[in-house]
Amino acid sequence: MVHEIVIVGGGFGGVRTAKILSKWAGGSNHHIHITLIDKSRYHTFYPNLYEVATAHLPEVFGHLPVNFFDLKSSAICPLEDIFLDDLNVTVLESEVLGVDFKKHKIELKNASALHYDILVLGAGSETNYFNIAGMETHALPLKNFFDALKIRNAVDEAFYRIPKNQLVKVVIGGGGFTGCELAGELIGYMKKLAKIHGHPEYYAECLIVEAAESLLGSASLWIQKRAKARLESLGVKFKFKSGIKDVEDGEVVLADGSRIPYDVLVWTAGVKANDLAKTLFGVKLEKGSCLMVDKHLRIMPYENVFGVGDMTYCVDESTGKSLPMTASVAIREAKYVAKNIKKMILKKPLIDYKPYHAGFVVPLGGKYAIMEIGGLRLSGFLPWALKHLVSLHYWNELIGWRRALGIWKRGLRIYTEND
Numbered sequence: 001m002v003h004e005i006v007i008v009g010g011g012f013g014g015v016r017t018a019k020i021l022s023k024w025a026g027g028s029n030h031h032i033h034i035t036l037i038d039k040s041r042y043h044t045f046y047p048n049l050y051e052v053a054t055a056h057l058p059e060v061f062g063h064l065p066v067n068f069f070d071l072k073s074s075a076i077c078p079l080e081d082i083f084l085d086d087l088n089v090t091v092l093e094s095e096v097l098g099v100d101f102k103k104h105k106i107e108l109k110n111a112s113a114l115h116y117d118i119l120v121l122g123a124g125s126e127t128n129y130f131n132i133a134g135m136e137t138h139a140l141p142l143k144n145f146f147d148a149l150k151i152r153n154a155v156d157e158a159f160y161r162i163p164k165n166q167l168v169k170v171v172i173g174g175g176g177f178t179g180c181e182l183a184g185e186l187i188g189y190m191k192k193l194a195k196i197h198g199h200p201e202y203y204a205e206c207l208i209v210e211a212a213e214s215l216l217g218s219a220s221l222w223i224q225k226r227a228k229a230r231l232e233s234l235g236v237k238f239k240f241k242s243g244i245k246d247v248e249d250g251e252v253v254l255a256d257g258s259r260i261p262y263d264v265l266v267w268t269a270g271v272k273a274n275d276l277a278k279t280l281f282g283v284k285l286e287k288g289s290c291l292m293v294d295k296h297l298r299i300m301p302y303e304n305v306f307g308v309g310d311m312t313y314c315v316d317e318s319t320g321k322s323l324p325m326t327a328s329v330a331i332r333e334a335k336y337v338a339k340n341i342k343k344m345i346l347k348k349p350l351i352d353y354k355p356y357h358a359g360f361v362v363p364l365g366g367k368y369a370i371m372e373i374g375g376l377r378l379s380g381f382l383p384w385a386l387k388h389l390v391s392l393h394y395w396n397e398l399i400g401w402r403r404a405l406g407i408w409k410r411g412l413r414i415y416t417e418n419d
């Protein structure tokens with residue numbers, strides 16, 4: 001009998017689950033076929049998106065756009081390339097519209113329904129605008145490669161459009177990880193653009209508007225202070241305790257009624273589980289649209305349906321807190337889901353998921369990052385180098401050393417242009 005495993009989402013969780021199961025089935029006599037469905041053709045390496053959003057490419061000035069392909073491949077990779085040698089994996093580019101849990105069928109856009117024996121849901125998350133009036137219309141999100149390009153182009157265009165004796169102002173809504181990483185790199189990009197377009201450097205401003213009273217609220221105090229000091233030294237400005245109430249063309253309106261002008265507005269303050277979860281019958285949702293999973297990462301009450309990554313709501317019993325939406329959590333969950341699918345096929349008891357907090361590495365402009373892993377705290381070049389070595393390791397696991405190294409080297413060359 002062939003076990004039909006369907007995985008929804010070719011992100012960190014989905015791809016890792018498929019890779020582990022595919023290898024296992026290749027080396028065992030258990031017949032499985034995996035269908036990995038994603039609405040996009042690409043697997044995205046999100047930790048590099050802030051670099052894409054601030055990449056300076058000479059192609060803008062009429063040279064051959066060779067670097068653009070390097071930039072693209074440093075952050076996204078076609079899913080069919082990742083599974084080229086995995087003959088028991090079929091990659092399907094289609095949007096999942098819903099699931100019929102009774103009939104074990106996936107409803108797809110522009111394709112007929114697909115049967116599964118075991119299903120893994122890993123459709124990730126989407127930007128949450130919290131119903132702030134005007135936010136979705138005026139702000140640029142940073143949630144995929146094309147968003148990153150839009151930010152990059154909008155900032156470049158602002159320097160081109162705005163007279164040289166006026167301030168060019170980029171406002172970032174949200175001082176979380178994405179907002180801080182982006183600000184750290186953006187200020188270098190803005191200084192570079194100022195030079196290229198003939199603006200004085202002091203007419204380039206990057207401001208983080210944050211509702212809380214500090215940056216990186218979910219990190220330790222040490223990280224919070226270090227990050228603020230680092231961004232300040234780069235010239236980033238802050239406005240704390242300033243919730244955004246609504247957004248108008250060229251102006252952000254704060255809860256207290258005051259207004260902040262902007263030329264480019266980027267929204268990084270909100271993320272929510274994929275709305276696909278809300279269409280699923282009989283599942284339990286937490287925090288809006290996160291799928292509640294049991295200790296084996298199954299989406300109850302369905303015993304043959306598992307959840308991975310940002311879409312799931314999973315509590316770490318040692319802290320009582322829900323797990324953060326991070327790639328490391330998605331990858332760890334994928335490893336457990338793959339193990340439990342193997343157990344299910346072998347008709348053995350499932351294992352319990354054990355969360356583990358991997359710590360933080362926060363790159364903040366140039367070749368600099370802050371790291372807190374276990375009890376170890378470091379800042380400067382070393383954590384930055386570590387972050388990039390981890391990304392090389394990640395790509396190696398998906399596409400092999402030779403290709404991973406080439407992509408990594410070419411990406412680094414572009415990423416360090418503004419430093």
Ligand SMILES: Cc1cc2nc3c(=O)[nH]c(=O)nc-3n(C[C@H](O)[C@H](O)[C@H](O)COP(=O)(O)OP(=O)(O)OC[C@H]3O[C@@H](n4cnc5c(N)ncnc54)[C@H](O)[C@@H]3O)c2cc1C
Nearest residue numbers: 009011012013039046047096123124309310325326327328
């Ligand atoms: C800018 C940015 C920077 C980040 N930096 C870091 C970092 O440095 N470290 C870290 O640990 N985490 C980071 N994260 C978070 C991390 O990327 C996510 O937690 C991780 O991607 C979650 O993995 P996932 O598999 O759940 O979802 P994803 O990796 O988002 O994959 C979900 C996939 O599902 C597909 N999909 C969605 N809906 C459908 C549908 N209806 N039908 C078919 N396919 C669908 C999507 O196209 C996508 O490919 C960052 C996130 C962002 C946005």
